[in-house]
Amino acid sequence: MNRAGVGPPAASLTAPVRRRRHHAVLAYALLVALGLVAPVLVYPVFAMNVLCLALFASAFNLVIGYSGLLSFGHAAFFGGAAYAAGVVTRDLGLPPELGLLAGVAFATLLGAGTGALAIRRTGISFAMITLGFAQLVYFLAVQMGWTGGEDGFQGIPRGRALGLLNLQNNLVAYYFTYSVFLLGFWILHRAIHSPFGRVLRAIRENEPRALSLGYDVARLKLLAFILSAGLSGLAGALRAIVNQFAALPDLAWQTSGAVILMTLLGGMGTELGPSVGALLVAGLETGLSGFGSWVTVTTGAVFVACVLAFRRGLVGQVRAVVARSFHGG
Amino acid sequence: MTQALFGQLLLGLINGSFYALLSLGLAVIFGLLDVVNFAHGAQYMLGGFLAWILLAHFGVGYWVAIAAVPAAVGLLAMGMERLLLRRLYGLDNLYGLLLTFGVALVVEGLFQNAFGISGNSYPVPAGLQGGIHLPFMYLPIYRAWVVAVSVFVCLVSWLVIERTRLGSYLRAGTENPRLLQAFGVNVPLMFTVTYGFGAALAAFAGVMAAPIYQVTPSMGSAAIIVVFAVVVVGGMGSILGSIVTGLGLGLVEGLTKFLYPPAASAVPFVIMALVLLLRPAGLFGRAV
Numbered sequence: 001m002n003r004a005g006v007g008p009p010a011a012s013l014t015a016p017v018r019r020r021r022h023h024a025v026l027a028y029a030l031l032v033a034l035g036l037v038a039p040v041l042v043y044p045v046f047a048m049n050v051l052c053l054a055l056f057a058s059a060f061n062l063v064i065g066y067s068g069l070l071s072f073g074h075a076a077f078f079g080g081a082a083y084a085a086g087v088v089t090r091d092l093g094l095p096p097e098l099g100l101l102a103g104v105a106f107a108t109l110l111g112a113g114t115g116a117l118a119i120r121r122t123g124i125s126f127a128m129i130t131l132g133f134a135q136l137v138y139f140l141a142v143q144m145g146w147t148g149g150e151d152g153f154q155g156i157p158r159g160r161a162l163g164l165l166n167l168q169n170n171l172v173a174y175y176f177t178y179s180v181f182l183l184g185f186w187i188l189h190r191a192i193h194s195p196f197g198r199v200l201r202a203i204r205e206n207e208p209r210a211l212s213l214g215y216d217v218a219r220l221k222l223l224a225f226i227l228s229a230g231l232s233g234l235a236g237a238l239r240a241i242v243n244q245f246a247a248l249p250d251l252a253w254q255t256s257g258a259v260i261l262m263t264l265l266g267g268m269g270t271e272l273g274p275s276v277g278a279l280l281v282a283g284l285e286t287g288l289s290g291f292g293s294w295v296t297v298t299t300g301a302v303f304v305a306c307v308l309a310f311r312r313g314l315v316g317q318v319r320a321v322v323a324r325s326f327h328g329g
Numbered sequence: 330m331t332q333a334l335f336g337q338l339l340l341g342l343i344n345g346s347f348y349a350l351l352s353l354g355l356a357v358i359f360g361l362l363d364v365v366n367f368a369h370g371a372q373y374m375l376g377g378f379l380a381w382i383l384l385a386h387f388g389v390g391y392w393v394a395i396a397a398v399p400a401a402v403g404l405l406a407m408g409m410e411r412l413l414l415r416r417l418y419g420l421d422n423l424y425g426l427l428l429t430f431g432v433a434l435v436v437e438g439l440f441q442n443a444f445g446i447s448g449n450s451y452p453v454p455a456g457l458q459g460g461i462h463l464p465f466m467y468l469p470i471y472r473a474w475v476v477a478v479s480v481f482v483c484l485v486s487w488l489v490i491e492r493t494r495l496g497s498y499l500r501a502g503t504e505n506p507r508l509l510q511a512f513g514v515n516v517p518l519m520f521t522v523t524y525g526f527g528a529a530l531a532a533f534a535g536v537m538a539a540p541i542y543q544v545t546p547s548m549g550s551a552a553i554i555v556v557f558a559v560v561v562v563g564g565m566g567s568i569l570g571s572i573v574t575g576l577g578l579g580l581v582e583g584l585t586k587f588l589y590p591p592a593a594s595a596v597p598f599v600i601m602a603l604v605l606l607l608r609p610a611g612l613f614g615r616a617v
Contacts, residue, residue: 070423070426117602117605117606118605120605120609121605121609121610123422123423124359124365124422124423124426124565125561125565127365127423127426128365128557128558128560128561129561129601129605131554131557132554132557132558132561132597132598132601132602133598133602135554135558135598136595136598136599136602139594139595139598140595142594143591143592143594143595253550253554257430257434260427264427292441292442293437293438293439293441293442294438294442295438296434296435296437296438296441297434297435297438297439297442298438299431299434299438300430300431300432300433300434300435300436300437300438301431301435302431303427303428303430303431303434304413304428304431304432304435306427306431307417307424307427307428307431308413308416308417308428311420311424
């Protein structure tokens with residue numbers, strides 16, 4: 001693909017654009033720094049869970065935010081990969097990095113299979129079809145004996161990563177998790193800012209026009225879906241190793257709903273939004289964990305509020321305000 | 330052997346009756362409002378739960394509940410359409426799905442807080458107790474009543490939509506609401522009433538289900554996801570498709586329970602995948 005004309009050379013950038021880029025760099029730097037000191041500020045296991053959810057939501061965002069497809073079945077990739085990683089590390093005794101790879105491989109294959117069928121429909125049908133497939137995976141996991149059914153898949157070892165990092169230590173495990181998160185986030189960043197990512201946005205904005213320009217729309221959407229599924233799998237496998245178990249709730253439709261909420265709350269189609277949303281939702285769930293079903297009620301209420309009044313999400317809102325202040329001044 | 334087979338088929342037919350009632354309401358709402366009503370499950374649960382509350386706390390019986398509860402839930406839903414859903418028309422229809430999903434979570438969570446997660450049983454109403462011994466199986470009267478009433482309600486709804494003036498407005502609104510409004514029809518009111526009708530249908534199904542299944546706060550979300558598969562198989566927005574597919578999938582599910590029980594809950598989704606492979610628009614849907 002011809003890359004010329006995709007981004008103008010730095011010298012010709014207008015001042016607002018340059019300033020906006022500086023702001024973006026600043027935001028990334030802040031996030032990276034926050035990630036480095038996080039285990040000092042909060043309990044490392046909580047921080048690791050937030051990172052896994054943040055990666056999950058960021059991967060999900062590639063589909064909803066950049067391709068305009070609402071998947072209601074991402075729990076299958078997240079939870080399915082958790083089980084795959086569990087089998088590889090606990091039952092086969094392989095190291096955690098191979099567990100992660102197995103999770104990614106499983107989720108990618110599953111994503112290719114379901115995506116190929118679901119991509120034939122758009123909008124609402126797409127949401128319902130992905131939900132149906134995820135439910136199929138859920139029922140299979142309930143029925144098959146090796147998954148442990150309602151008890152979950154327990155006793156996944158953290159082990160030694162790359163033969164030398166002892167993940168039993170929470171701090172080591174945290175920085176390992178953080179590295180995997182950054183790797184996944186970087187892959188997404190590259191995808192979003194590549195010509196591929198731009199065409200995805202073009203498809204979201206106007207599919208017939210993208211089609212008429214000669215882009216293979218179906219194949220590109222499928223690619224985005226598979227990439228998103230694979231990275232969701234990475235997040236799920238990572239979480240299984242960190243928490244040392246995989247369980248049915250990871251596969252249930254509530255998890256698919258939760259990842260939608262994280263992305264919506266943080267800002268669909270913004271790079272940092274899903275991570276911010278993941279932090280908020282995880283904090284909410286932890287904060288309300290002693291109050292039974294009030295978590296469900298609050299989650300639902302936040303959903304309603306976001307959809308009615310706050311569709312840009314937190315990061316989207318901030319970005320809009322910053323952009324307006326530049327245009328105004 | 331045949332006893333077991335017919336028993337499972339009857340159970341499947343009953344499940345199918347509920348699928349048909351629920352997907353009919355979903356199809357009517359989706360057709361006109363372009364909203365996938367995720368709160369449909371919550372409205373179904375409300376139907377069952379309100380009937381149970383009326384009986385357990387106020388001594389009000391089945392025959393009053395079956396009329397009053399759907400009316401109440403319908404009114405509630407009309408209020409929800411006016412206050413919340415209306416603000417989202419003209420936006421991407423995914424927001425309608427997300428809004429109703431949020432509402433469903435709130436309702437389910439509130440009921441879990443108030444009543445716990447365990448099931449409550451609702452007695453079979455007087456007059457429909459007992460059963461008939463057929464040569465090949467035992468048929469409880471209440472179950473026959475459920476199947477008969479569901480099929481009747483579905484057929485009447487279908488006839489009203491296809492054969493009456495009101496139905497013609499509804500179909501016209503599905504095709505082009507603006508043009509219909511230009512002819513002087515109060516389309517916003519039609520939206521409200523249609524949403525209320527769909528929700529009332531769900532609550533009606535909930536009251537009917539109360540004596541058969543356990544009444545729990547999660548009965549709605551368990552049902553709604555299968556109903557979504559029904560809607561995908563039948564074809565989005567197709568009224569006849571949702572009725573036929575609902576009953577059909579229920580029967581297939583029952584048959585699977587007889588042949589290989591562990592696969593029963595997965596079967597609707599496997600059929601969904603197969604149909605998508607062969608007819609992406611669904612059995613009764615129009616290709617877009």
